[in-house]
Amino acid sequence: MPEAASLTKLSDISLPQAVPFRGVMLPVLATPTPFSFSRVTVRNNALQLALSSLPRDNRELAGHIVAQIDGWLRAQARRALCEEVERQKQQYGFSYNSVAIKDTRSRWGSCSGKGNLNFSWRLIMAPDEVLNYVVTHETAHLSHLNHSSDFWNLVRERCPGFRKAKSWLQSNGASLMNWKLSVR
Numbered sequence: 113m114p115e116a117a118s119l120t121k122l123s124d125i126s127l128p129q130a131v132p133f134r135g136v137m138l139p140v141l142a143t144p145t146p147f148s149f150s151r152v153t154v155r156n157n158a159l160q161l162a163l164s165s166l167p168r169d170n171r172e173l174a175g176h177i178v179a180q181i182d183g184w185l186r187a188q189a190r191r192a193l194c195e196e197v198e199r200q201k202q203q204y205g206f207s208y209n210s211v212a213i214k215d216t217r218s219r220w221g222s223c224s225g226k227g228n229l230n231f232s233w234r235l236i237m238a239p240d241e242v243l244n245y246v247v248t249h250e251t252a253h254l255s256h257l258n259h260s261s262d263f264w265n266l267v268r269e270r271c272p273g274f275r276k277a278k279s280w281l282q283s284n285g286a287s288l289m290n291w292k293l294s295v296r
């Protein structure tokens with residue numbers, strides 16, 4: 113009975129209590145499934161982890177859970193950031209070269225002179241307004257590759273609440289940069 117075996121093992125594992133996602137803390141619920149692959153979904157304001165019934169020892173199971181949630185967060189980040197860049201492109205008519213999602217610990221985003229946009233996947237843990245502000249900031253660099261008053265005027269025009277988003281990052285940014293999923 114693989115399902116029963118997974119259940120026993122799950123009780124030996126201490127799951128993360130909550131995962132920050134789009135500005136809220138989602139409690140983590142894990143249940144075994146008879147399928148050979150695991151799946152992460154958000155349902156009923158919780159992060160639901162359906163764990164495959166493949167046999168694993170406790171260490172493997174902990175590593176598998178971390179990889180599942182981590183991969184899911186990064187995929188959500190990629191989708192949200194690419195969608196917001198495209199939405200702004202449609203609205204403002206700029207052009208860019210590429211979007212890359214990275215795990216940079218020192219900055220939330222960057223924009224190169226060649227029009228390559230880079231973002232930290234950790235932005236998916238912040239409220240949407242904050243993610244949108246960072247996208248606005250970097251895409252505004254497509255017009256002004258500096259922090260001149262023309263640059264900030266463009267940011268203000270496209271994102272009137274940018275000061276609030278900036279101060280949110282000042283208060284909470286470090287904890288998101290250092291956030292690490294722990295499963296033992």
Ligand SMILES: [Zn+2]
Pocket residue numbers: 249253258259
């Ligand atoms: Zn900048």
